[in-house]
Amino acid sequence: MKINDLDLRNWKNYDEIITDSLWLFPSRDNSGMHTPKYHGNFIPQIPRQAMLRFTKRGEWVLDTFAGLGTTLIEAKRLGRNAIGIEIDENTANMARELIEQEENPYNVYTDIIIGDSTKEETYEDLPNFQMVIIHPPYWDIIKFSKNNGDLSNSKTLNEFLERFERVVYLSSQHLDEGRYLVLVIGDKYSKGEWVPLGFYCMNSVMKNGFKLKSIVVKNIEENRGKRGQYALWRYRALKDGYYIFKHEYVMFFVKDS
Numbered sequence: 001m002k003i004n005d006l007d008l009r010n011w012k013n014y015d016e017i018i019t020d021s022l023w024l025f026p027s028r029d030n031s032g033m034h035t036p037k038y039h040g041n042f043i044p045q046i047p048r049q050a051m052l053r054f055t056k057r058g059e060w061v062l063d064t065f066a067g068l069g070t071t072l073i074e075a076k077r078l079g080r081n082a083i084g085i086e087i088d089e090n091t092a093n094m095a096r097e098l099i100e101q102e103e104n105p106y107n108v109y110t111d112i113i114i115g116d117s118t119k120e121e122t123y124e125d126l127p128n129f130q131m132v133i134i135h136p137p138y139w140d141i142i143k144f145s146k147n148n149g150d151l152s153n154s155k156t157l158n159e160f161l162e163r164f165e166r167v168v169y170l171s172s173q174h175l176d177e178g179r180y181l182v183l184v185i186g187d188k189y190s191k192g193e194w195v196p197l198g199f200y201c202m203n204s205v206m207k208n209g210f211k212l213k214s215i216v217v218k219n220i221e222e223n224r225g226k227r228g229q230y231a232l233w234r235y236r237a238l239k240d241g242y243y244i245f246k247h248e249y250v251m252f253f254v255k256d257s
């Protein structure tokens with residue numbers, strides 16, 4: 001089964017497509033949207049790389065935590081249909097505006113559903129998808145809204161993981177066999193301890209009938225922040241015996257047939 005539009009007879013010509021597991025980006029690609037009103041969007045290169053490798057033009061992509069709609073904007077650029085689910089109405093409306101502003105050269109369908117991706121009814125009228133992308137809150141690192149259903153308001157790690165797993169289960173019901181689920185997640189550091197959210201979530205996906213294909217470590221070099229602040233982090237790291245927290249994971253899974 002072919003799951004992308006790449007012609008392997010020309011494999012040497014696909015310079016844009018990354019095949020290494022370490023993704024280092026010098027800075028945000030400013031062609032995506034980045035608004036000071038919202039923190040927590042991923043860089044457009046992530047959904048772009050994933051769609052180029054694991055979908056064909058005209059196929060359908062589901063983003064269960066749509067945020068500002070980065071996936072949907074890239075989907076329009078690449079000619080993929082895409083649906084995003086976003087619990088926060090303000091965020092969803094901002095996303096709709098941004099997506100609307102983007103040209104639609106391939107005449108694809110995009111839509112943001114305002115809803116809770118842990119709830120079965122949210123998926124009721126959805127079609128089948130050829131790729132699912134999941135970029136949840138990294139538990140409570142950034143509080144996205146006051147909504148109780150928002151995963152960033154989970155009171156305990158277990159509650160966060162149960163809700164996350166529910167999203168994996170429900171979205172996988174709409175994913176074709178042999179197709180990819182892409183998880184974008186970071187870890188958390190709390191009270192002197194590294195909390196490996198990425199690996200807990202990875203286990204949840206694998207328990208739900210998925211095979212792990214790759215773990216990519218992604219970093220943006222510009223995030224060193226203000227020099228003074230970085231010096232302080234470095235001092236603390238040296239003093240307290242840990243490493244400065246920077247990378248995130250992009251994990252690729254395939255739905256077992």
Ligand SMILES: C[S@@+](CC[C@H](N)C(=O)[O-])C[C@H]1O[C@@H](n2cnc3c(N)ncnc32)[C@H](O)[C@@H]1O
Pocket residue numbers: 040041042043064065066067068069070071085086087088091115116117118135136137138144145149150151152
């Ligand atoms: C890490 S951000 C995703 C950002 C997105 N990838 C982008 O580039 O803009 C997580 C998003 O999930 C939303 N969210 C949290 N819990 C949710 C839920 N249960 N159902 C749907 N969306 C939820 C938050 O409001 C937030 O916008």
